[in-house]
Amino acid sequence: RQVPEVNPGEVLIKMNSVAICATDVIYWQFGKLADYVIKKPMVLGHEGSGVIQKVGCGVTNVKTGDKVAIEPGVPRDTDDYVKAGRYNLSPTIYFCSSPPDDGLMCRFFVHKADYVYKLPDCVSLEEAALAEPLSVGIHACRRGRVKLGCKVFICGAGKELDQCRLTLSDDRFHSDFSCERLEKAKQMGASATIKVEKCPTCPIEFAQKVKTALGCSGAEVTLECTGAEFCVQAGIYATRSGGTVVLVGIGPASVNIPVSNAALRELDIRGVLRYTNTWPMALAMMSTKKVDVKPMITHRFPLEQATEGFETSKKLAPCRKSNPGPHPHISTFKYNLSFPPSNPGVKKYKKPVKNS
Numbered sequence: 001r002q003v004p005e006v007n008p009g010e011v012l013i014k015m016n017s018v019a020i021c022a023t024d025v026i027y028w029q030f031g032k033l034a035d036y037v038i039k040k041p042m043v044l045g046h047e048g049s050g051v052i053q054k055v056g057c058g059v060t061n062v063k064t065g066d067k068v069a070i071e072p073g074v075p076r077d078t079d080d081y082v083k084a085g086r087y088n089l090s091p092t093i094y095f096c097s098s099p100p101d102d103g104l105m106c107r108f109f110v111h112k113a114d115y116v117y118k119l120p121d122c123v124s125l126e127e128a129a130l131a132e133p134l135s136v137g138i139h140a141c142r143r144g145r146v147k148l149g150c151k152v153f154i155c156g157a158g159k160e161l162d163q164c165r166l167t168l169s170d171d172r173f174h175s176d177f178s179c180e181r182l183e184k185a186k187q188m189g190a191s192a193t194i195k196v197e198k199c200p201t202c203p204i205e206f207a208q209k210v211k212t213a214l215g216c217s218g219a220e221v222t223l224e225c226t227g228a229e230f231c232v233q234a235g236i237y238a239t240r241s242g243g244t245v246v247l248v249g250i251g252p253a254s255v256n257i258p259v260s261n262a263a264l265r266e267l268d269i270r271g272v273l274r275y276t277n278t279w280p281m282a283l284a285m286m287s288t289k290k291v292d293v294k295p296m297i298t299h300r301f302p303l304e305q306a307t308e309g310f311e312t313s314k315k316l317a318p319c320r321k322s323n324p325g326p327h328p329h330i331s332t333f334k335y336n337l338s339f340p341p342s343n344p345g346v347k348k349y350k351k352p353v354k355n356s
Contacts, residue, residue, distance in 0.1 A: 003108055006056040011113045013068065017129040018104050019047040019297075020313050023250075024097060028310050034250055038099045045105030046072035046096040049119070049128035059113040068116040069128040070104060071135075071279050072096035088139075088276040095274070105306060117279045120287035130293040131282040136248065138282060139275035144221040144246040151214055154185075155235045156225035156249060175210065175231075184295070200230050207237030219243060227251025233258060241265035248272045 006012050023033055024044045031038045052066045062068060074094045075082045081089040097103025119128050146152060155175050175194045176182050182193040192213045200206060211218050218240030224232055227249030236258055239245050245267055262269060285291045301309040 006054055006110055008057040009059060009113055010056040010110050011052050011059060011062060011068075011116060012054040013050040013070065013109045013111060013116065014053045015048060015050040015104060015107055015109055016067075016125040017049050018045040019129045019133070020045070020309055021047055021133070024103075025310060025313050027097070027099075029314070032099075034253065036099050040100065042097065042099060043102040043105055044097045045103035046098070047129050047132035048072075048096075048104035048109075049125045049131075050109065051125075052116075053108070055113065061113055062116060062118050067119040067125055067128070069119060069131045069279060069283060070096075070109070070111060071115040071117070072104065072132065073274060074112045074115050086276055088274045105303070107303070117283060120283060123283060123286045126297055127286055127293050128283070130296060131279055131286070133296075134282045134285070134291060134293065135275040135278035136272070138278045140223050140225075140246050140248045140272050143270045143272055144223060144244050146221050150220045151216060153210055153214070153219035153222045153235065153238050154225065155222060155231045155238075175206075175234075188295070196231075200234075203230055203233035204237050206230075206234045210234070210238040216240070221246065223248055225249045229255040229257075236262050236267060236269075239267055241267070244268045244270060246270050246272060 003012065024046075026033045027038060027042070027044060048070045050068060050070065052062050052064050052068060055062065055064060072095055073088060075087040075090050076092045076094055077090065079090050079092070081087060087093065094101050097105075117131075119125070144152075153175075175196050176185070179195060182195060185193055194209055194213060196206070207218075218238055220240060220243050222235040222239045222243070222245045224235040224245060225248040226232075227247075228251055231249075232247065232251070232255055235245050242265070245262070247269065286293060299309065299312055301312075
Protein backbone atom coordinates (compact mmCIF):
# COMPACT_ATOMS: atom_id res chain seq x y z
CA ARG A 1 0.00 0.00 0.00
CA GLN A 2 1.02 3.59 -0.54
CA VAL A 3 2.91 5.48 2.14
CA PRO A 4 0.64 8.38 3.16
CA GLU A 5 1.61 11.92 4.02
CA VAL A 6 1.77 12.59 7.73
CA ASN A 7 -0.65 15.00 9.38
CA PRO A 8 0.38 17.86 11.67
CA GLY A 9 1.82 16.54 14.91
CA GLU A 10 2.62 13.13 13.43
CA VAL A 11 5.75 11.33 12.26
CA LEU A 12 6.40 8.58 9.72
CA ILE A 13 8.59 5.84 11.17
CA LYS A 14 10.50 3.19 9.26
CA MET A 15 10.21 0.24 11.61
CA ASN A 16 13.39 -1.55 12.66
CA SER A 17 12.61 -3.93 15.52
CA VAL A 18 9.41 -5.29 17.06
CA ALA A 19 9.29 -7.78 19.93
CA ILE A 20 6.62 -10.45 20.28
CA CYS A 21 4.69 -10.16 23.54
CA ALA A 22 2.57 -12.78 25.27
CA THR A 23 -0.54 -10.84 24.32
CA ASP A 24 0.48 -10.99 20.65
CA VAL A 25 0.71 -14.77 20.87
CA ILE A 26 -2.69 -14.98 22.57
CA TYR A 27 -4.37 -12.77 19.96
CA TRP A 28 -2.67 -14.77 17.20
CA GLN A 29 -3.90 -18.08 18.63
CA PHE A 30 -7.32 -17.23 20.02
CA GLY A 31 -8.38 -13.86 18.63
CA LYS A 32 -9.20 -12.45 22.05
CA LEU A 33 -7.74 -11.51 25.41
CA ALA A 34 -10.02 -10.85 28.37
CA ASP A 35 -12.66 -8.40 27.07
CA TYR A 36 -10.67 -7.49 23.95
CA VAL A 37 -11.94 -9.39 20.90
CA ILE A 38 -10.57 -9.18 17.35
CA LYS A 39 -13.50 -8.68 14.98
CA LYS A 40 -11.56 -7.87 11.81
CA PRO A 41 -7.99 -8.43 10.53
CA MET A 42 -5.52 -6.64 12.78
CA VAL A 43 -1.75 -6.02 12.69
CA LEU A 44 0.01 -7.20 15.85
CA GLY A 45 2.98 -5.78 17.74
CA HIS A 46 3.27 -3.02 20.35
CA GLU A 47 6.94 -3.21 21.41
CA GLY A 48 8.85 -1.40 18.71
CA SER A 49 11.45 1.06 17.52
CA GLY A 50 12.45 2.65 14.24
CA VAL A 51 13.89 5.62 12.38
CA ILE A 52 12.02 8.85 11.61
CA GLN A 53 11.44 9.22 7.86
CA LYS A 54 9.26 12.31 7.84
CA VAL A 55 7.82 14.76 10.34
CA GLY A 56 4.56 16.64 10.17
CA CYS A 57 3.95 20.31 10.72
CA GLY A 58 4.58 21.46 14.27
CA VAL A 59 6.81 18.54 15.30
CA THR A 60 9.86 19.75 17.23
CA ASN A 61 10.89 16.86 19.52
CA VAL A 62 12.35 14.70 16.71
CA LYS A 63 13.65 15.15 13.17
CA THR A 64 14.20 13.02 10.10
CA GLY A 65 16.88 10.39 10.71
CA ASP A 66 16.38 10.18 14.49
CA LYS A 67 16.22 6.73 16.03
CA VAL A 68 13.20 6.45 18.31
CA ALA A 69 11.37 4.18 20.73
CA ILE A 70 7.60 4.08 20.31
CA GLU A 71 5.10 4.33 23.15
CA PRO A 72 2.12 2.39 21.76
CA GLY A 73 -0.66 4.09 23.71
CA VAL A 74 -1.91 7.47 22.43
CA PRO A 75 -4.87 9.29 24.01
CA ARG A 76 -7.54 10.21 21.51
CA ASP A 77 -9.41 12.64 23.76
CA THR A 78 -8.48 15.05 26.54
CA ASP A 79 -10.71 13.42 29.14
CA ASP A 80 -10.44 13.51 32.94
CA TYR A 81 -7.89 10.67 32.98
CA VAL A 82 -5.62 12.47 30.53
CA LYS A 83 -5.92 15.71 32.49
CA ALA A 84 -4.91 13.85 35.65
CA GLY A 85 -1.83 12.37 33.96
CA ARG A 86 -3.26 8.83 33.89
CA TYR A 87 -3.85 8.62 30.17
CA ASN A 88 -3.41 4.84 30.26
CA LEU A 89 -6.89 4.64 31.81
CA SER A 90 -8.61 6.65 29.09
CA PRO A 91 -11.38 4.47 27.62
CA THR A 92 -10.83 5.88 24.12
CA ILE A 93 -7.03 5.46 24.00
CA TYR A 94 -5.46 4.21 20.79
CA PHE A 95 -3.24 1.27 21.68
CA CYS A 96 -1.19 -0.59 19.11
CA SER A 97 -2.34 -4.20 18.58
CA SER A 98 -5.28 -3.88 20.95
CA PRO A 99 -8.52 -4.47 19.03
CA PRO A 100 -9.45 -2.73 16.84
CA ASP A 101 -6.21 -0.74 16.62
CA ASP A 102 -3.40 -1.94 14.35
CA GLY A 103 0.07 -2.55 15.72
CA LEU A 104 3.70 -2.04 14.77
CA MET A 105 4.56 -5.23 12.87
CA CYS A 106 4.80 -3.49 9.50
CA ARG A 107 7.42 -1.64 7.49
CA PHE A 108 6.22 1.92 8.05
CA PHE A 109 4.05 3.32 10.83
CA VAL A 110 2.55 6.77 11.38
CA HIS A 111 2.36 7.84 15.03
CA LYS A 112 1.81 10.91 17.18
CA ALA A 113 5.15 12.68 17.64
CA ASP A 114 4.52 13.26 21.35
CA TYR A 115 4.68 9.50 21.90
CA VAL A 116 8.01 8.75 20.25
CA TYR A 117 11.30 9.21 22.11
CA LYS A 118 14.71 9.91 20.63
CA LEU A 119 17.25 7.26 21.64
CA PRO A 120 20.43 8.04 23.54
CA ASP A 121 23.48 7.25 21.42
CA CYS A 122 24.35 4.20 23.53
CA VAL A 123 20.91 2.55 23.19
CA SER A 124 20.39 0.39 20.10
CA LEU A 125 17.15 0.05 18.18
CA GLU A 126 16.84 -3.55 19.35
CA GLU A 127 17.17 -2.51 22.96
CA ALA A 128 14.73 0.36 22.43
CA ALA A 129 11.98 -2.07 21.45
CA LEU A 130 12.20 -3.48 24.98
CA ALA A 131 11.50 -0.11 26.57
CA GLU A 132 7.85 -1.20 26.45
CA PRO A 133 8.07 -4.28 28.69
CA LEU A 134 10.52 -2.42 30.92
CA SER A 135 7.89 0.30 31.23
CA VAL A 136 5.42 -2.27 32.55
CA GLY A 137 7.91 -3.07 35.30
CA ILE A 138 8.51 0.60 36.09
CA HIS A 139 4.79 1.32 36.31
CA ALA A 140 4.21 -1.77 38.47
CA CYS A 141 6.92 -0.68 40.88
CA ARG A 142 5.44 2.79 41.06
CA ARG A 143 2.03 1.32 41.78
CA GLY A 144 3.56 -0.82 44.52
CA ARG A 145 5.50 2.11 45.97
CA VAL A 146 8.67 0.06 45.82
CA LYS A 147 11.59 1.90 47.38
CA LEU A 148 15.21 1.30 48.31
CA GLY A 149 15.59 -1.69 50.61
CA CYS A 150 12.10 -3.18 50.08
CA LYS A 151 11.70 -6.93 50.27
CA VAL A 152 9.96 -7.73 46.99
CA PHE A 153 8.36 -11.01 45.92
CA ILE A 154 7.97 -11.30 42.14
CA CYS A 155 5.56 -14.08 41.22
CA GLY A 156 6.32 -15.12 37.65
CA ALA A 157 9.83 -14.52 36.29
CA GLY A 158 8.53 -12.93 33.12
CA LYS A 159 10.07 -10.42 30.78
CA GLU A 160 8.65 -7.29 32.33
CA LEU A 161 9.81 -7.99 35.85
CA ASP A 162 13.02 -9.78 34.94
CA GLN A 163 14.25 -6.21 34.81
CA CYS A 164 14.10 -6.50 38.57
CA ARG A 165 16.96 -4.12 39.23
CA LEU A 166 14.49 -1.32 38.71
CA THR A 167 12.93 -2.20 42.07
CA LEU A 168 16.00 -0.67 43.75
CA SER A 169 15.79 -3.51 46.24
CA ASP A 170 18.54 -5.78 47.52
CA ASP A 171 15.95 -8.47 48.35
CA ARG A 172 14.16 -9.70 45.21
CA PHE A 173 12.61 -13.14 45.31
CA HIS A 174 11.24 -14.80 42.16
CA SER A 175 8.99 -17.80 41.62
CA ASP A 176 8.04 -19.49 38.36
CA PHE A 177 7.26 -22.83 36.70
CA SER A 178 10.25 -22.49 34.39
CA CYS A 179 13.78 -23.31 35.54
CA GLU A 180 15.13 -21.42 32.52
CA ARG A 181 13.34 -18.22 33.49
CA LEU A 182 14.40 -18.56 37.10
CA GLU A 183 18.01 -18.88 36.02
CA LYS A 184 17.55 -15.76 33.91
CA ALA A 185 16.09 -13.97 36.93
CA LYS A 186 19.22 -14.83 38.93
CA GLN A 187 21.36 -13.39 36.15
CA MET A 188 19.27 -10.22 36.29
CA GLY A 189 19.85 -9.79 40.02
CA ALA A 190 17.26 -11.86 41.89
CA SER A 191 18.35 -12.61 45.47
CA ALA A 192 16.68 -16.03 45.47
CA THR A 193 14.27 -18.13 43.41
CA ILE A 194 11.82 -20.95 43.97
CA LYS A 195 10.31 -23.27 41.39
CA VAL A 196 6.55 -23.74 41.40
CA GLU A 197 5.36 -27.29 40.77
CA LYS A 198 3.26 -27.82 37.66
CA CYS A 199 0.22 -28.80 39.74
CA PRO A 200 0.52 -26.78 42.97
CA THR A 201 -2.14 -27.46 45.57
CA CYS A 202 -1.75 -25.24 48.63
CA PRO A 203 -0.99 -21.53 48.24
CA ILE A 204 -0.52 -21.15 52.01
CA GLU A 205 2.26 -23.74 52.06
CA PHE A 206 3.91 -22.12 49.07
CA ALA A 207 3.68 -18.69 50.71
CA GLN A 208 5.43 -20.08 53.77
CA LYS A 209 8.31 -21.21 51.57
CA VAL A 210 8.55 -17.66 50.26
CA LYS A 211 8.62 -16.22 53.77
CA THR A 212 11.31 -18.68 54.79
CA ALA A 213 13.42 -17.76 51.78
CA LEU A 214 12.97 -14.05 52.50
CA GLY A 215 13.82 -14.61 56.16
CA CYS A 216 10.98 -12.44 57.41
CA SER A 217 7.23 -12.32 58.00
CA GLY A 218 6.57 -11.71 54.32
CA ALA A 219 7.27 -9.45 51.38
CA GLU A 220 6.61 -5.76 51.72
CA VAL A 221 5.54 -5.69 48.09
CA THR A 222 4.41 -8.58 45.91
CA LEU A 223 4.37 -8.13 42.15
CA GLU A 224 2.03 -10.82 40.81
CA CYS A 225 2.85 -11.21 37.12
CA THR A 226 1.04 -14.38 36.04
CA GLY A 227 -2.68 -13.80 36.56
CA ALA A 228 -3.01 -17.45 37.62
CA GLU A 229 -5.41 -18.00 40.53
CA PHE A 230 -2.95 -20.04 42.60
CA CYS A 231 -0.27 -17.37 42.20
CA VAL A 232 -2.61 -14.53 43.16
CA GLN A 233 -3.62 -16.44 46.28
CA ALA A 234 -0.02 -17.29 47.17
CA GLY A 235 1.00 -13.69 46.56
CA ILE A 236 -1.55 -12.45 49.09
CA TYR A 237 -0.52 -15.00 51.72
CA ALA A 238 3.18 -14.25 51.12
CA THR A 239 2.78 -10.50 51.71
CA ARG A 240 3.31 -9.17 55.21
CA SER A 241 0.51 -7.35 57.03
CA GLY A 242 0.22 -3.77 55.83
CA GLY A 243 1.98 -4.65 52.58
CA THR A 244 1.00 -4.21 48.95
CA VAL A 245 0.05 -6.74 46.28
CA VAL A 246 0.30 -5.45 42.71
CA LEU A 247 -1.65 -7.39 40.09
CA VAL A 248 0.45 -7.12 36.93
CA GLY A 249 -0.54 -10.27 35.03
CA ILE A 250 -3.90 -10.61 33.28
CA GLY A 251 -5.68 -13.86 34.08
CA PRO A 252 -9.23 -15.18 33.92
CA ALA A 253 -12.11 -12.73 34.29
CA SER A 254 -12.78 -13.99 37.82
CA VAL A 255 -10.56 -15.72 40.39
CA ASN A 256 -11.07 -16.75 44.01
CA ILE A 257 -8.90 -14.83 46.44
CA PRO A 258 -8.62 -14.88 50.27
CA VAL A 259 -10.28 -11.49 50.63
CA SER A 260 -10.85 -11.76 54.39
CA ASN A 261 -7.20 -12.56 54.94
CA ALA A 262 -6.20 -9.54 52.88
CA ALA A 263 -8.71 -7.22 54.53
CA LEU A 264 -7.94 -8.20 58.12
CA ARG A 265 -4.22 -7.72 57.50
CA GLU A 266 -4.77 -4.38 55.74
CA LEU A 267 -3.17 -5.41 52.48
CA ASP A 268 -3.43 -2.97 49.62
CA ILE A 269 -4.31 -4.74 46.36
CA ARG A 270 -3.53 -2.56 43.35
CA GLY A 271 -4.07 -3.12 39.65
CA VAL A 272 -1.85 -2.28 36.70
CA LEU A 273 -2.91 -1.23 33.21
CA ARG A 274 0.11 -0.86 30.96
CA TYR A 275 1.99 2.31 31.98
CA THR A 276 2.03 6.08 31.96
CA ASN A 277 4.96 8.51 31.63
CA THR A 278 7.60 5.75 31.80
CA TRP A 279 9.59 5.97 28.56
CA PRO A 280 12.05 8.68 29.72
CA MET A 281 12.95 6.59 32.78
CA ALA A 282 13.19 3.36 30.78
CA LEU A 283 15.58 4.87 28.25
CA ALA A 284 17.60 6.55 31.00
CA MET A 285 17.97 3.20 32.78
CA MET A 286 19.19 1.60 29.57
CA SER A 287 21.61 4.40 28.72
CA THR A 288 23.20 4.41 32.19
CA LYS A 289 23.33 0.58 32.20
CA LYS A 290 21.16 0.33 35.30
CA VAL A 291 19.32 -2.30 33.28
CA ASP A 292 20.74 -4.50 30.52
CA VAL A 293 17.97 -5.78 28.26
CA LYS A 294 20.24 -7.42 25.69
CA PRO A 295 20.09 -10.88 27.37
CA MET A 296 16.33 -10.80 26.84
CA ILE A 297 16.72 -10.85 23.04
CA THR A 298 16.90 -14.55 22.24
CA HIS A 299 15.80 -14.92 18.60
CA ARG A 300 15.67 -12.77 15.48
CA PHE A 301 13.41 -13.12 12.45
CA PRO A 302 12.91 -10.97 9.34
CA LEU A 303 9.37 -9.75 8.78
CA GLU A 304 8.80 -12.39 6.10
CA GLN A 305 9.34 -15.03 8.81
CA ALA A 306 7.03 -13.46 11.37
CA THR A 307 4.87 -16.58 11.46
CA GLU A 308 7.94 -18.63 12.32
CA GLY A 309 8.65 -16.19 15.13
CA PHE A 310 5.17 -16.69 16.55
CA GLU A 311 5.45 -20.46 16.21
CA THR A 312 8.79 -20.39 18.04
CA SER A 313 7.30 -18.32 20.82
CA LYS A 314 4.36 -20.69 21.07
CA LYS A 315 6.62 -23.75 21.31
CA LEU A 316 8.85 -22.25 23.96
CA ALA A 317 5.93 -20.99 26.01
CA PRO A 318 2.71 -22.80 25.07
CA CYS A 319 -0.75 -21.48 25.82
CA ARG A 320 -3.47 -23.69 27.23
CA LYS A 321 -5.90 -24.40 24.42
CA SER A 322 -8.72 -24.90 26.91
CA ASN A 323 -8.39 -21.37 28.26
CA PRO A 324 -7.53 -18.55 25.87
CA GLY A 325 -6.10 -16.45 28.68
CA PRO A 326 -2.57 -15.69 29.82
CA HIS A 327 -0.43 -18.52 31.12
CA PRO A 328 2.61 -18.07 33.36
CA HIS A 329 4.78 -19.73 30.73
CA ILE A 330 4.39 -17.08 28.06
CA SER A 331 5.56 -13.94 29.79
CA THR A 332 9.28 -14.05 29.09
CA PHE A 333 10.20 -14.61 25.47
CA LYS A 334 10.69 -11.75 23.02
CA TYR A 335 11.62 -12.24 19.38
CA ASN A 336 13.17 -9.38 17.50
CA LEU A 337 11.93 -8.84 13.97
CA SER A 338 14.40 -7.01 11.73
CA PHE A 339 12.63 -5.32 8.87
CA PRO A 340 14.05 -5.37 5.31
CA PRO A 341 13.54 -2.13 3.34
CA SER A 342 11.35 -3.38 0.49
CA ASN A 343 7.57 -3.55 0.04
CA PRO A 344 6.36 -0.90 2.47
CA GLY A 345 3.16 -1.33 4.39
CA VAL A 346 1.75 1.46 6.50
CA LYS A 347 -0.30 1.45 9.65
CA LYS A 348 -1.52 4.74 10.96
CA TYR A 349 -2.90 6.18 14.18
CA LYS A 350 -6.51 7.06 13.41
CA LYS A 351 -8.73 9.36 15.40
CA PRO A 352 -12.25 7.95 15.48
CA VAL A 353 -14.97 9.80 13.62
CA LYS A 354 -17.77 10.88 15.92
CA ASN A 355 -21.29 10.74 14.58
CA SER A 356 -22.97 14.12 14.44
